[in-house]
Amino acid sequence: MSIELNATLREDQGKGASRRLRHTNQFPAVVYGSGKEPVSITLLQKDVKHKLPDESFYSQVLDLKIDGKSENVLIRDIQHHPYKLEVMHMDFIRVDMNKVVHVYSQLHFSGEDVSPGAKTEDGVINHVITEVEVVCLPKDIPEFIAVDLSEMHVGDIIHLSDLKLPEGVEVLALKLGEEHDTAVVGMHIRKVVEEVEDEAPEAPDAPASEGDEAAEEGGDSE
Known part of the structure; x- marks a missing residue:
């Protein structure tokens, strides 16, 4: 059973129109292919949002109903919101069910x-x-x-x-x-990586200073 999506034809285009759509929980999309003219459409976020986690959504033939008229389509591209579970834009390509x-x-x-x-x-x-x-x-x-x-x-x-x-x-x-x-x-x-702790070399004895040597000599003379 194919996944159904409902859409409406979109007349207003451009960044400003797309921004206004998104403020009303909708987003723009386009349908093209099969030798027909591209069609600009609008979809509701709520109709798509719950389908996003389903990996089959991205590879299965969808029944896209544009103002009630069905088109068999595949998702060609999808632009996600950078941090929300929302869609910014989608591209659909028409599918001929008799062609590979x-x-x-x-x-x-x-x-x-x-x-x-x-x-x-x-x-x-x-x-x-x-x-x-x-x-x-x-x-x-x-x-x-x-x-x-x-x-x-x-x-x-x-x-x-x-x-x-x-x-x-x-x-x-x-x-x-x-x-x-x-x-x-x-x-x-599996590769086993052995962690070898580097042993710090012992510091050499510091040479005795002249003052120390003199003190030692003085001590010996007593």
């Missing part, structure tokens, strides 16, 4: 704690990438791609070609050739 799209899908890693490498070989996981660009029809866009680490030993590496992909989904890099089959995650032995 390129999207980034998050990688979800699991099983590290039960892997032989972690349990008995003092291994530690090194995540090389956490997302991957895939090619598929809009209906096949995965919410995420699961990566199972439960069988990993020290020295093992999982490459792009090892990923278990949903049907109809391909990794873009692999379509470019075997030389693009890069590492996703590896396991290596």
